[in-house]
Amino acid sequence: MGAAFEELVGVHLNDLYGTALCCTGSPERAEELLCDVLRETFHEFPPQEGAQGFRLWVLEMLARACLERVRHRGTRPSGVAETASAPAEIEPAAPGVRLPEPGTPAYAAVGDMLRSALRSLDVETRMSVWLVNVLGLRYREAARCLGVSVQDVMASLARGRRRLHAELADKPGKAAGAV
Numbered sequence: 001m002g003a004a005f006e007e008l009v010g011v012h013l014n015d016l017y018g019t020a021l022c023c024t025g026s027p028e029r030a031e032e033l034l035c036d037v038l039r040e041t042f043h044e045f046p047p048q049e050g051a052q053g054f055r056l057w058v059l060e061m062l063a064r065a066c067l068e069r070v071r072h073r074g075t076r077p078s079g080v081a082e083t084a085s086a087p088a089e090i091e092p093a094a095p096g097v098r099l100p101e102p103g104t105p106a107y108a109a110v111g112d113m114l115r116s117a118l119r120s121l122d123v124e125t126r127m128s129v130w131l132v133n134v135l136g137l138r139y140r141e142a143a144r145c146l147g148v149s150v151q152d153v154m155a156s157l158a159r160g161r162r163r164l165h166a167e168l169a170d171k172p173g174k175a176a177g178a179v
Helices: 002-024 027-041 047-072 105-119 123-134 139-146 150-169
Strands: none
Touching (some): 002 027, 002 047, 002 123, 027 047, 047 123, 105 123, 123 139, 123 150, 139 150
16 A cells, blocks of 8 residues: 555645645645645545545645645745746637747746736635646536535636736736737
8 A cells, every 4th residue: 555655646746745835835834734644644545546536535635734724723825835836838828829938038937927926816716726727626626625615616716817817917018928
């Protein structure tokens, strides 16, 4: 069981760390949270879930642990840390939008703008946006991870998207060179 668990963690480590970082806003707190959750879940992983269910199961444990810390311990995350992992490719949301080439300063500026905009969201909204729009979870899966209804996830996403749109619409250069 130990080697299989370790292998599954290795496959999903970027998503897990990115989620912890998104929630805590601090690399140190993200590492601490992720280690705590993995230590707690090591003996609890239901083998019948298999490799297919592992990612969602551990994301659920991680999201709930993070939100519990934020709600009950009074730790308010500062937002998405500057080193937050992000998808390898940023895809434009609208047809006809051209983004700067990956690896260019303009492309890095787009990532900085997105992180800044995400930091402006409350943690529950930020987690909904992260799980659905960055990690690609379905609404039902995000709801399971966050311990809320699908309707709550949908409302949170709508609120988050409106706030992100307003935040990004005011940026000079409209996403640092995206035209």
